Amino acid sequence: MESSGVASHCNNVSSREKKTKRREILEKKKANDELIKAASSEKSHLVYFQPFCHYNRNGLSVFIESGSGDKLSSSVKQYIQNLLKVNMEVVFGPEWSTEEKVKCRDMVSSEARYIFVHEAPNATVDKSPLVGFVHFRFTLEEEIPVLYVYEIQLESHVQGKGLGKFLMQLIELIARKSCMGAVVLTVQKANAVAINFYRSKLRYTISSISPSRVDPLMGLEKSYEILCKAFDHEAKAILEVIGISKKYSTPESRS
Template sequence: MCKHVNWKRNGVQHHMVLEKKKAIDEIIKKASSVKDHLVSFPPFCHYERNGISVCLESGLGDQLASPVKKYIQNLLKVNMEGLYGPEWQMEEKVKRREMVSPEAHYIFVRQFTNTTSNENFSTKSEETTYPGQTGDRNRLVGFVHYRFIVEEDIPVVYVYELQLETCAQRKGLGKFLMQLIELIARKNHMGAVMLTVQKANVLAMNFYATKLRYIISNISPSRVDPL
């Protein structure tokens, strides 16, 4: 009799676990199906302060035009190759695969059309424009790559990349973009915003820990193996 009761209880618990998983999967599916998350946040589509003026646009990994792919690759190399050192060649291949995944959502940062700023945007990477658009008014100056995934049974927004050209850094833009990501997370019922930072990237470590007050996750490799 006891075994029978235990079996039924386990069955109920199993059913609850399945229901919870189903609900989380549905949240992820719904969030991932939205093509343009910026539509819900019109005030965040422009950023004009500290000497720069830019517009934000949404994009999807499996719909990137070749010039945009090349821009992403080049900016990643400029910003990350030195930090990875000899490991960059292998890491670059991984990032190129991640870049064009259907699950990859993007926020592109481009120079605002009617900018009155005197800032000259430039990068070591090759100049590019969006398809069908020409001129400096559409110059890319950075991007965010994020996805909706499940971590430790919690739906989260995972920021794969936040990359800005040197001229667009230290102007509050990075914080602005992360605030937007947090708004997107809340609107889509995510439990957290997560990202990975190399310990060698001291500036990024300070940015997330000190300026944004992010905390190290319990599943972080540094918690599992501090070395």
């Protein structure tokens, strides 16, 4: 009888612990969902970072503005398509025709957020032409709220002037202000310049959710790596520490 009583008590304790654990998991999920919702509903994250709305260095003068995928004009859509083709067609090679369709679909999503880069007008040019953009979203990776950079594309004549690093610094500030655990992005292995930029200059690491970390053999078959920069202990432990993950996911267009 005593043995039965002890077993019953242990079962009751175990049941309470499981319920408590489930409640904690649900509460955490709800909190993360609310973080994503709040970040995504922000009309313009640039209002918090006014000094980053202009860039005047290395003979380059540009200003930036925010936008969303479901509010793009036809001319901006065409600009994005054209710049993606110019910058990424060679990188993707034979895969480009498929990737282009996915990218065109993703760019107009209501979840897509943008930073548009305009060249400042001068004496000979009275307009403010677009010279690049960043496409990003707020989402969950391994239950960690993250800012995921889908695209950062600049025209050739504004590259090599520090603008890319400037924009990624802004992205990281937006991520931190929005209480995201990390910035995550995907880069094509064939894009050696981009890999060097992220890993050497910005100190991003190959994430534990990247194919090569999940399964080295599978990673050999994939044409991309997932990189990240985590901001807190939990995000670092889950997204940066090398280990085996049961799953990984990445939109085909992230690069």
